Amino acid sequence: MQNLSTNRRQILRSAAILGLMGSVPRIAFAAGAASDKRFVFILQRGAADGLSLLAPVGDPDFARQRGALAEVAGGTLVGGSMFRLHGALTNVAALYDARQARFQHAVATRYRDRSHFDGQNLIEGGGARPYAHVDGWMNRLAAMLPAPEASALAITQAVPLILRGAAPVSSYAPTRLPQASDDLLARVGALYADDAMLHPLWEEAMQTRAMVGDLGGDMGRNGAQLGELAATLMAGADGARIVMLESGGWDTHSGQQGRLNAQLRGIDALIGALHSGLGDAWRDTLVIIATEFGRTVAVNGTGGTDHGTGALTMLLGGNLAGGGSVTGDWPGLGNGALYQGRDLMPTAALETLISDALSHHYDIDLQRLYSRLFPAD
C-alpha cells in the first residue's frame, strides 16, 4: 500500500482503531446475569459488489473506472458525501441516520484468491487458509458465551460450516423452497446455451415461468419473510441469540444492475423486518452483513463484474459503536491503487472488524476474542 498517494486516500474515522486506543482494560469474561445480547450474521454468498452497495461517488476515478455501473440515480449520500448508499437500501439508510448503521469498505479476509468455495470456507471457518478448520467462528463464539446468549441457530436447511462445532446449534428452514433461485436459473441457462436440445427447452421453460429469486424475489417479499421468521425465532426468553442467515445470488457476472436492485430490495426488507420484529430487543442486537470477497472495479463485457478482493461490510444494531459513519481507510480507485491492477485494495481485515464489534457488543476482551475466533492456524 506504500504506492498509494495520500491525496487520493481519504482517511476516515476508524471506529476499530479508536476503539482499541480508547479501551480501558476490559473485564475478561462474558457478562453474567440478565444479559440479553443478540447477534445476527448475514453471509452474502457469491461476492456482493460493495462498489454498488456503497458507491464511492466522491472518488475522482469512480466514474471513469465504473462506466455504466457508476450512473445510478437515487440513494443516500453518506460518509461526508464521499459515498452514496444504494437507493434500494431505504431501511438501512434510516438506521444510518439513527446512528445504528456503520459501513466499512475495502474489507477482506485473509484469503487472496478468487474461488467462492475457498473464500466461503475461510470466511466461515475463520482460519488463515481454506479448509483449515472443521468448525466455524460463530460456533466458537457461542462456546465463549453464557448459556442464554449461546443458543445458536442457522436459518438454513443444513448447519453451515460457520456454525458447526462443539457448541450445540440448531437449524431451521421453511420446508420445500418452491423454486430454484434466479441465480441458479441464469447459470443453468448459460450452461445450456450451446446445447441444441436443451437450449430451446430451457428458453420455453423460462418464458412460462414466473421468475422468483431468493431474497430478491417478489419485490423483496422473500427477504421480508425471512426477516420476520428470524425475528420470531429470536423472540422471547427461549429464542435464539446467535443467528446465521445466508443469501445467495450476489455473483453478478452479468446484468448486474437489475439483479442487484432485486437482491438489495430483498436484503433491505430483511433488515426492516428484523428491526421491527425484534422490537425492544433491537437495542441489544448486533447485525453484521459480509461477503466472501469483493468484485472487480472495472465492468466486464456483460454488464457485470468479476471476482475481486476488497469488499463492503455493513454493521447494524441498536447499540452500535461508531453508528452513522463510514469507517476505514479508503484505498482509492486510481489504476495504481488497485489490488493486482483490478480489485479494490483491502485496507481492513474482516476478522478484526468482526472481533472488534463483538468485543464491544459482548464486552469481551478483544485479543481473547480474536485469538479464539480467528486463530492464525
Added chain:
Amino acid sequence: MRQYLAANRFGLGLRPGDGPVGDVTRWFATQWDGFDPSPPALANLPGRSQLANAVLQLRDLQQESRAQRRNRDDGDMANDGAMRANAADAPAAPPRPAAIPEQRAARRVLRDIYAGAAQARVQTALDSDTPFMERWVHFWSNHFAVSVDKIACLPFAGDFEFRAIRPNVRGSFLNLLRAAVFHPAMLLFLDQAQSVGPDSPLLARYASRARQNGRQLGLNENLAREIMELHTLGVRSGYSQADVTAFARALTGHSVAGLARGPARRLSGGTAAGDHIFIDALHQPGEQRIMGRLYAQNGAAQADAILSDLASHPATARHIAHKLAVHFVADDPPPTLVQKLADAFGASGGDLTTLARTLTSAPEAWAATAPKFKTPWDWGISAMRALGIGQNSNMRLNIGLFDQLGQTIWRPGSPAGFADAAANWAGPAALADRVDAAERLCALVPAGVDPNARAAQILADAIDGATSSAIARADSAQQGMALTILSPIFLRR
C-alpha cells in the same frame, strides 16, 4: 467418455467414494458375480400373506358398504309410499360414513406398504456396489411392468420386483418370464386372477348363480394379449386374435390364492393367501391351437408349453433385442447392435448372461454421438449418488422426488411400462423441475465439499471446459454441485 458411459449408461452413476470404473469388461464381470438378489434394504419387507390381507381388508369394507347401500336402496323403494305419508316420523337415512374412515385407513395401509417398498428400492439403488445389475433389474422390472394405479397392485409391486425379477435376472428369459407373469402382482394387474375358463368345472357349477348376482364370471384375455404383445413376440409380429383367445383359455386356472373374485376365492386349498396358485376348477379343459401349433397338455402344463415356445420364438428375440438396445444405448439404436443381440438371444436360448455380455461388449453400445436423455429415475438416482445421499438421508424426500419429476415409482400407468425416449422426458417444465429439485437436493450438500473435485470425479472423462468452468464459477459448494448434476453431460448417459 468410456468411463462416464460405463458408470451412467450401464450403471447408476458414481458416488463420492467410488474409484474409476477402470477396465469395463472386468467391471461387468465382477458385478455379475457379486450381485446380491436380496440386499439388506429388502430384508424386512412384509410377506405376501400380509399384502393379501391388506387388500382383502379393503375389499371386504368396500363389499360391506356396497351391500349396505343396496339394502338401503331396496328399503327406500319399498318404503317409499309409507315414508312420504309419515315424513315427520321417518328416521333419517342411515349414514354410510361408518365405512368411509375405515376404508380410508385400509387404503393408507396399502399405500404405506407401497411407500416402504419404494423407499427400499431407492435405498438399494443408492447403496448398490453393482449398479449395472440394478439397471438390469430395473430394465426387466419395467419390461414386465405392473402399475400401482390399480389399487390391488399397490402392495404387491415391490414384492414383484424384489421376488420375481431380482432373483431371476441372471438365468434364462423363460424363467424370468414365468416368474413375472405368474407373480400375484401381474395376475392381479392384468386381471388373470379372475379369469375363468368358459367350460371350466367352476363355471359349470356356478354360472346360473353368478349371473343372478349380476356378476360376470368368465374369460379375461388381458394377460394373454400383453404377454404376446409386450413381454414376448411384440406387436404386429404375426399372431391373431384367435391366438390371443386360445392363449387366454390356456392360462385359465392361474390365480392368486384368496384374492380371486367370486367363488374362486375359496378354492385356495393349502396355498397361503397372496401366493400364485393354479386352480384346476378354473381351467378351460381341452386343447388349444396357437400360431399353428397344437397344445394338448392338461392343466398348468398347457400354458407352460406355450410360454416356452413364445420365449424361444425369433420374434421374441428381435423384440427383446430392440428394446434392450433402445433402453441402454440410443432412442434409435444401430441395427447392427439389434441384430447382434437378437442373434445372441437365439443362439443361447434366451440366456440373460449371454445377452448382457453381448450388449456391453458391442462397440456400437459405446457410441457417444447420440447419448440417451436420463429418465427421472435415472437422473434422480444418479444425482443422489453423486451427492453422497445414502443411508442418513430423508427417505420421504427420495420417493417424493420421483413423483415431482413425473416418474412415480412403479406407476407407469400402463402394462407397456415407462417409455424410454428423450421425447417422453425432455420437456420444458420437466427440465425446470429438475433444476428446482437439484437446488433442493444440493441444499443437503455439506459446505466442506469441493465441487470442482467432485465434478471431475462424477463426470469423469466426459467433463468439458464449459461445464468445469461453470462449476468453478459457482457461488457456493451447493450451487457447484447443482450445476454438476444439471450439466448437459449429467442429464444424459
